[in-house]
Amino acid sequence: MPSLRLPFGGTLDRDAGVAVSQPSSMRALTNALPKRGKAEVRGGMVLTTTLPAVAGSCTAVVLIHPLVSQQEAIAVGFYQQDRSLRVFRLSGDGVSVIQSLGVWVNLHAQSEPRVSVAEGFSVVLLAHDEPVLSRRAPTKIFRVFGDGTLGNLEAEFDEAGRTAVYFRSVMAWGDYMVGFGFGSALEDRPEFLRLSLPGEPGRFDRDHYFIVGNRGEPITGLGEAGGNLMVFKASKTYRVVGNSPVNFGILPAYALVGCPHQNLIVSVDGSCYFWSLEGPRVTMGGDNRDVAMLLDLEGEDPDWLPAKAALKDGVALYHLKTRVVEWVFGMRGYALSLDGEGLKWGHSDRGVPIASSGVLYSGGPKLEGLAAPTSFSTIGTVEALSTRAILPLAHTGAVSETMGELWLRAGQGVWSRARDFIVQGSSQQETLTGLTAMTNYAVAVRHRRGGEFPSAYAVEDPGLWPSASRAAFTTLLVPPLLVSATWMRVNSSSIVRLVWEPTDSLVSHQALRNGNPILTLPAGVTTVDAPVSSANATDTWAVRAVLGAFFSTPSNTIDTFSGVAAPIGPTYVPDPGGTCGGVDTVPYALTWETGASGATTEVFYRQGNNATATLWQTAPAGVEAVTLCVPQSDVGSVELGEPTGDDPLSGRVTLRHRMGADVSAFVTAYEGLIS
Amino acid sequence: VTPAVFAGAADGGGIYRLDDSAHLDGVTPIELRVETGTVAPGGISADHAFDWIRLGVTHTAAATLKVTPLVDGDPVPGAAFAISLEAQSKRTSVAFERAIRASVEGGLRTYAPRGTWIAVLIEGMRLGAGDLILDSVDVDYEVLTPTLPSGASVPSGAP
Numbered sequence: 003m004p005s006l007r008l009p010f011g012g013t014l015d016r017d018a019g020v021a022v023s024q025p026s027s028m029r030a031l032t033n034a035l036p037k038r039g040k041a042e043v044r045g046g047m048v049l050t051t052t053l054p055a056v057a058g059s060c061t062a063v064v065l066i067h068p069l070v071s072q073q074e075a076i077a078v079g080f081y082q083q084d085r086s087l088r089v090f091r092l093s094g095d096g097v098s099v100i101q102s103l104g105v106w107v108n109l110h111a112q113s114e115p116r117v118s119v120a121e122g123f124s125v126v127l128l129a130h131d132e133p134v135l136s137r138r139a140p141t142k143i144f145r146v147f148g149d150g151t152l153g154n155l156e157a158e159f160d161e162a163g164r165t166a167v168y169f170r171s172v173m174a175w176g177d178y179m180v181g182f183g184f185g186s187a188l189e190d191r192p193e194f195l196r197l198s199l200p201g202e203p204g205r206f207d208r209d210h211y212f213i214v215g216n217r218g219e220p221i222t223g224l225g226e227a228g229g230n231l232m233v234f235k236a237s238k239t240y241r242v243v244g245n246s247p248v249n250f251g252i253l254p255a256y257a258l259v260g261c262p263h264q265n266l267i268v269s270v271d272g273s274c275y276f277w278s279l280e281g282p283r284v285t286m287g288g289d290n291r292d293v294a295m296l297l298d299l300e301g302e303d304p305d306w307l308p309a310k311a312a313l314k315d316g317v318a319l320y321h322l323k324t325r326v327v328e329w330v331f332g333m334r335g336y337a338l339s340l341d342g343e344g345l346k347w348g349h350s351d352r353g354v355p356i357a358s359s360g361v362l363y364s365g366g367p368k369l370e371g372l373a374a375p376t377s378f379s380t381i382g383t384v385e386a387l388s389t390r391a392i393l394p395l396a397h398t399g400a401v402s403e404t405m406g407e408l409w410l411r412a413g414q415g416v417w418s419r420a421r422d423f424i425v426q427g428s429s430q431q432e433t434l435t436g437l438t439a440m441t442n443y444a445v446a447v448r449h450r451r452g453g454e455f456p457s458a459y460a461v462e463d464p465g466l467w468p469s470a471s472r473a474a475f476t477t478l479l480v481p482p483l484l485v486s487a488t489w490m491r492v493n494s495s496s497i498v499r500l501v502w503e504p505t506d507s508l509v510s511h512q513a514l515r516n517g518n519p520i521l522t523l524p525a526g527v528t529t530v531d532a533p534v535s536s537a538n539a540t541d542t543w544a545v546r547a548v549l550g551a552f553f554s555t556p557s558n559t560i561d562t563f564s565g566v567a568a569p570i571g572p573t574y575v576p577d578p579g580g581t582c583g584g585v586d587t588v589p590y591a592l593t594w595e596t597g598a599s600g601a602t603t604e605v606f607y608r609q610g611n612n613a614t615a616t617l618w619q620t621a622p623a624g625v626e627a628v629t630l631c632v633p634q635s636d637v638g639s640v641e642l643g644e645p646t647g648d649d650p651l652s653g654r655v656t657l658r659h660r661m662g663a664d665v666s667a668f669v670t671a672y673e674g675l676i677s
Numbered sequence: 678v679t680p681a682v683f684a685g686a687a688d689g690g691g692i693y694r695l696d697d698s699a700h701l702d703g704v705t706p707i708e709l710r711v712e713t714g715t716v717a718p719g720g721i722s723a724d725h726a727f728d729w730i731r732l733g734v735t736h737t738a739a740a741t742l743k744v745t746p747l748v749d750g751d752p753v754p755g756a757a758f759a760i761s762l763e764a765q766s767k768r769t770s771v772a773f774e775r776a777i778r779a780s781v782e783g784g785l786r787t788y789a790p791r792g793t794w795i796a797v798l799i800e801g802m803r804l805g806a807g808d809l810i811l812d813s814v815d816v817d818y819e820v821l822t823p824t825l826p827s828g829a830s831v832p833s834g835a836p
Contacts, residue, residue, distance in 0.1 A: 003728060003817045003818070003819050004718070004819075005729075005817045006716060006818060007813055008714055008795070008797055008815070008816060009713060009714040010711065010713060031710075031712070032708075032710040032711070033707050033709050034709055040811060040813070041711050041811040043709050043808075043809040043810070044707065046695075046699030046700050046701045047684060047693035047699065048696045048701075049692070049693055049703055050693065050694050051691075052689070052690045052691050054690070059689065060689060061690075062687045062690075063685025063692055065685065066685050066692065077685065077692065079690055095681075317684075319684070320682070321682055322680055330684075351707075353701065353703055353706070354684075354691065354693060355686065355687035355688050356687055357685050357687035358685035359683065359684045359685070360682075360683055361680050361681070362680070362683050364679055364681070365679040
């Protein structure tokens with residue numbers, strides 16, 4: 003009796019004889035992958051960690067990407083409660099969240115949390131894959147060997163100057179970082195493809211770009227095939243050829259085939275697999291090939307499979323060990339085995355819907371060629387301010403390419419990695435920011451080099467590190483410095499303009515008049531026009547810092563007269579070099595200090611006893627000297643001073659300030675009186 | 678360096694390692710459903726008697742499997758059988774051979790099912806970590822009526 007072997011995941015070759023098979027005979031291969039003629043049950047999914055609940059629970063993990071040099075990873079969580087995208091740093095084995103890099107953006111209400119990431123030369127770029135520019139989040143840059151914070155990627159693409167960049171997606175390609183979908187701050191050009199400077203992934207020159215296809219038709223994705231950069235639009239594809247600005251060029255590749263979303267593209271060993279609007283295809287840089295035939299995507303949807311998520315929510319991933327490319331749409335996956343001859347497909351019925359995927363690395367040297375450090379830092383006396391603390395660090399045994407990690411614990415909470423810094427010299431200062439005022443903190447420091455730590459610091463619990471590398475401090479509320487308190491009129495109101503230097507830009511301030519708070523100003527405000535207590539009175543001014551229910555002590559004080567101040571210290575001396583118009587007059591120099599910004603100075607003269615003082619000259623604001631032409635007959639009979647009723651001299655000169663209708667008192671203090 | 682594929686959940690903050698030997702997706706069992714190619718050994722109009730089925734399995738994981746012969750697209754009544762596999766410390770290959778017998782009259786009478794198309798449906802799940810590989814499915818058959826010669830009319834009836 004003859005025997006026949008039934009195939010898994012494919013059809014029989016007609017050469018097998020008269021036996022025939024149905025075209026759809028692979029339809030039921032669920033949770034198994036065809037491999038060398040066999041069917042191997044796929045592996046499962048092991049929960050390694052969960053992104054923390056910070057704004058409610060995390061809604062979805064929309065990105066996982068390796069930091070290859072550090073054997074770590076970047077993950078982005080979407081939090082529906084405040085629609086925030088939050089960035090975290092993970093250990094390379096995916097087991098622990100080791101640092102929160104903070105909120106990337108709070109998304110527009112109609113924007114979806116799809117992101118892309120690229121790493122090159124230890125620089126990571128994060129882009130928000132949002133088609134509408136006005137809803138798109140700014141592209142973020144994270145330097146692995148930087149200070150451990152996220153920053154905005156900036157570039158000067160037009161006359162608007164250096165502004166934030168809003169790439170729709172990014173990809174590392176050779177020595178370049180590639181971003182698309184952003185023309186400039188002034189021009190929406192979704193068909194623009196920009197290249198960074200070679201080897202400098204954070205620097206984009208305004209002239210290094212391609213215009214891909216028709217204007218206004220957006221680029222949707224990037225892939226790499228056969229050394230070429232494949233640039234996808236929804237139903238067209240272009241190919242960037244060349245390897246430097248000298249020979250770069252862009253050519254149409256496929257007129258009717260494209261890929262609508264970046265997350266549906268995965269490049270493996272020189273081949274680029276992408277899910278087009280018609281289904282999965284593959285290219286090696288030349289022609290593209292339909293690999294969807296056996297899937298029967300146009301046929302009846304199998305009822306034993308879970309519902310398929312939308313195309314835009316799909317994820318392309320590559321299984322390294324089993325050599326399988328899989329596109330997952332929610333809980334349904336389409337798995338294409340590359341191991342063996344021909345196209346072999348299977349389905350996945352995932353118990354967990356997938357939003358992102360990445361290949362992480364662990365267990366190897368974290369930066370090749372660097373040995374574990376033996377150096378360490380000690381922490382001196384911490385200068386704690388309101389929301390920041392300045393740490394004096396002394397380094398012992400540090401060599402080049404050593405990074406420092408600062409860990410922080412508030413109260414009796416858990417330790418977390420606050421920030422990284424580059425260890426430089428034998429000592430340096432580092433500043434912790436974002437602290438809470440009036441709070442007890444513990445801080446610890448350790449060195450890292452090539453991803454390795456000194457043996458005494460290898461554990462992830464700073465409480466077990468040597469005590470010299472730890473310190474405790476309590477944040478304070480430090481008063482600001484009151485710089486000036488100047489009387490003036492603003493819109494006819496008599497006010498004193500206070501200017502101060504805050505010790506912490508994140509705290510509010512109160513203005514104090516004669517010890518009493520009269521105004522509260524929000525953080526960031528460093529000047530205010532405060533009302534005076536009454537006209538022509540002297541008030542004592544101060545400011546103090548405010549944070550919630552806490553107040554600092556008052557700042558230094560300044561006494562200010564609420565009116566125009568009189569000129570200061572006038573002198574009156576013969577001026578042989580002065581010029582007078584008449585032959586019978588002698589020049590005298592009258593000088594003073596104004597001390598009142600914006601005030602004109604009026605010079606008065608009274609001739610003879612009991613005569614009325616008359617305005618002699620008016621000096622413009624800022625002028626502090628005039629020449630007085632005294633009649634020859636009066637020389638020796640004129641004196642600087644306040645006129646009195648029965649002055650025996652024939653004349654007296656005096657001064658006062660004027661600001662609009664406000665005048666100061668006459669000068670009462672004189673220097674160098676010379677008759 | 679150990680590379681590993683990770684996936685982020687779309688329904689929460691979970692980060693998952695895709696592990697070839699894991700038998701669960703988080704806490705959800707992975708249910709296997711494999712249907713072999715549907716074949717007409719003697720041609721699209723031939724009539725066959727299908728007698729024996731042999732299933733080869735290599736595994737380390739404990740598993741349960743249900744094997745159902747399908748003739749002309751339908752399960753053969755009474756012909757399905759179950760297989761239980763114990764966990765093994767190293768990969769072990771085993772073969773199971775069963776006669777395909779449709780039963781009637783409460784199982785008092787059995788016969789080899791006749792038809793044109795044959796396929797085998799294998800369902801089940803792993804019960805613990807480890808491998809489970811379906812090596813082969815072989816069917817013994819006898820052509821009762823060969824396919825019509827070229828140019829002859831072909832009756833409908835294929836599923």
